[in-house]
Each structure stands twice: as C-alpha cells, then as structure tokens.
Amino acid sequence: MNKAFVKKSDGDDDDLEFGLPPIPAGTKNYMTPAGHARMKAELLDLIDNARPEVVRIVSWAASNGDRSENGDYIYGKRRLREIDRRIRFLTKRLDLAEIVDPSVHHGNDQVFFGATVIYQTQSGEEHTVTIVGIDELDPLNGKISWISPVARALTKAREGDLVTLMTPAGLDELEILSVSYPEAN
Incomplete structure (x- = not known):
C-alpha cells in the first residue's frame, strides 16, 4: 500500500x-x-x-x-x-x-475527591475504595477514578447514607459505613 x-x-x-x-x-x-x-x-x-x-x-x-x-x-x-x-x-x-489535596477534608464525613470510603452492598459485601484521579487508577488496590460509576454514586454522600448504583446486574444499594481522608502533612 x-x-x-x-x-x-x-x-x-x-x-x-x-x-x-x-x-x-x-x-x-x-x-x-x-x-x-x-x-x-x-x-x-x-x-x-x-x-x-x-x-x-x-x-x-x-x-x-x-x-x-x-x-x-x-x-x-x-x-x-x-x-x-x-x-x-x-x-x-x-x-x-x-x-487537589484531600487532606483539606480531614475529619469530614462527606465523600469528595481523595476520600477513602468503606461501603457495603445489598448482598453484604464490604468494599474499601479511595477516589483518585484518572492517572492514579489502581482497581486491584482499591483506587478508583473519580469518573467511575461507583465514585460518582458515592460523591457528596455522607457516612450512613444509602446510595443507588446501576450495575450490569441491575440496581444495587450501597451503604456508606465510613469516610476518611489523609491528615495534612
């Protein structure tokens, strides 16, 4: 050619x-x-x-x-x-x-960029994720992108809230068990 x-x-x-x-x-x-x-x-x-x-x-x-x-x-x-x-x-x-420095939210119970969130699915499975940037993505180690469906569902919710997540298997309800941020250096 x-x-x-x-x-x-x-x-x-x-x-x-x-x-x-x-x-x-x-x-x-x-x-x-x-x-x-x-x-x-x-x-x-x-x-x-x-x-x-x-x-x-x-x-x-x-x-x-x-x-x-x-x-x-x-x-x-x-x-x-x-x-x-x-x-x-x-x-x-x-x-x-x-x-974006997530430590500015230290002590806050609302989910924003940089939060480490422990949540439980309807089936009782517990997951720990940290919401990070696209380039920091590492799903096997619990680091999910802020544009992922799970992160979007969790963002702006608080500890104890129930959020809905659309999955390939249908709707799932996630209960936010804890929200934490790193301390400022």
Whole structure:
C-alpha cells in the first residue's frame, strides 16, 4: 500500500496505548499530590536516566556498521520511540493536572475527591475504595477514578447514607459505613 494512504498517528492515541481512559471533554485532570509526585518522578527518571542510556546504546550500535541487521540498533530505536511516547504522555497529563489535596477534608464525613470510603452492598459485601484521579487508577488496590460509576454514586454522600448504583446486574444499594481522608502533612 502506498504510504500516502496510511494515516500517520499524531500522538493523541497515547492515552489508550498506556491503558488509561482519555480525560473526558470539558473536565479537569484532577490528581492527588502523591499521584502527581509519582508521575513527575517517572518523567524525570525517563528524561535523566532511561533515555540517555538507550541513546548511548543506539549510538554504540550505530557505530558498528550495517544497521539493517543490527539487533541492538533496531531494538534500541524502538525502545527510544516508546520512551519518547511515554515522555509526551506524562508531560501532557502533568500539564493538564489540577492537584487537589484531600487532606483539606480531614475529619469530614462527606465523600469528595481523595476520600477513602468503606461501603457495603445489598448482598453484604464490604468494599474499601479511595477516589483518585484518572492517572492514579489502581482497581486491584482499591483506587478508583473519580469518573467511575461507583465514585460518582458515592460523591457528596455522607457516612450512613444509602446510595443507588446501576450495575450490569441491575440496581444495587450501597451503604456508606465510613469516610476518611489523609491528615495534612
């Protein structure tokens, strides 16, 4: 196929490539201070350590001659593209980030961004979740995005409230057992 008919990526699919949902149009990229610090540390590590190391390897491999069958060169260039793509993604997400410190709600029993909520379903299952930003999402460790259906159902409710959640199995009622926030540092 002629290259003129092949769509060249403009880099906007970075969100999907890294397994993260895109930021919904018209919303902000809320992030906790800890999540922002982790992303910034990853970005600085890629820029200061990983990228220079791969550039060194590619440069060495290029000096060995024929690049067409040079595995170090080919895989090094591929790794360099992956690192550059991740750097673009992190830079874009950090530029859009709005840091929200959940400790300002310490002692509050109402659910807002950054809250750790213990709730019970109608079937008696107890769950503990922390409402975080899209980029901090880690469902296996109880960190859910503020745009998730569970977080939206819980937001603005208080300890002891019953909230309704639409699930694939139908409506479920969640009872909020406790709400907590980290203490200010």
